[in-house]
Amino acid sequence: MKKTILSGILALGATTAPALAETELSIYTGWQTAPHSRVEGDYPGTGAEFDKLIGWEGRSFEMPPYYGIRGTWWKNETLGFGLEFTHTKVYAPDDEKADIGFSDLEFTDGLNIVTVNAYRRWPGLWADGALTPYVGGGVGVAVPHVDIDTTTGIDTYEFQLTGPAARLTAGASYSINDRWAVFGEYQFTYSSNSVDLPDGGSLDTDIKTNALNVGLSLKF
Template identity: 65%
Template sequence: MATIKTLSRVSAAAVTLAAGLAAAPALAEVELNFYSGYQTAPHSRINGTSPSTGGFSELIGWEGKSFSAPPYYGLRATWWRDGDWGFGAEFSHNKIYANADDMAAAGFERLEFTDGLNILTVNATRRWQDAWGGFTPYVGGGVGVAIPHVEVTAVGGPSTFGYQMTGPAARFTAGASYALNERWSVFGEYQFTWSDNSAELDGGGSLDTTIYTNALNVGLGFRF
């Protein structure tokens, strides 16, 4: 089972990449973005086995609860190489809670990825500077891994509570930014993520599900 040490190694890799962006040539532009917003997730099917319930396969409705602690948020670093194309890394703290009735039907007392359904990707981004009367539209995408905090308790079974690296992930983003001055900007965007998750359950068993999220984000950018 992947552990907090795995999360630490992946986080360290992201920090190293961000540090590399900061050390980029002076003529390059580095942009750091912080955002939050409203994130949801449509239904998905969970499949697997658990020590107490045996095999299960159930369609689960998910809730995002974006503003409940811990809140939904994201961090992104982009190195704009030639003004129009950028490359970088992004971490988003997505989160999902299973609908209570669906969770019970599947044989679980607790089923959530709330600290969170963490997505780490390497991105490529295209922008069109000042194309809309001072607004700069952009689109981007990336591939990476899902590192959720798995919180699962089967009825009558042991609890699973911890970080795991559960599988591949990807994201797509489209939005527009507005420069407040040479350094600071604000932005709004739509973001979609996909993650294919295979989590190990304590006591034996597994849980597999594919999660899609949709989010409307607002944020602050800083360029140097």
């Protein structure tokens, strides 16, 4: 799934670059957290309802790490469009997941947010023209890798398409030369996740993430 998304981002640049002012391919990592959200649903095998406020942990620098990839087509000096994939992560603390009968409750081979974005930038505003602030936002889907195990031995370990997602981004890039730039940004994501569990089970949760990103862009 991740290889397909990366291929799509590369294809975006390859197919549009000849006719456009600028295309960028960017990669980033950083520090990502997630505030509390409510988890509710039907327990697999019994149908018993559960409802719990979970204090998610991001653990950005543990394997697999937090990261993102995006391709951006700048239609002109100020307006751009793009496709972005972010490998966000959330873990439920041990005591909180145990309270509702789970031994594992996490989306850690990615909460995996994929969006189509629009951007506004202000090129060459500071630092003798090298620093460019920008803002952006997009809508798309969440495709998490669901890792949920019950204390009764019912396991779910698979990718699922769980619902709509959105992101907001604000940052600034610094041009090293005509082809390379570094950037720093704040990014917020939201996803509404409806997860299918075995034996009639289900889990629903809306997850928000906050991240401070640093990255590298190739312009062509």
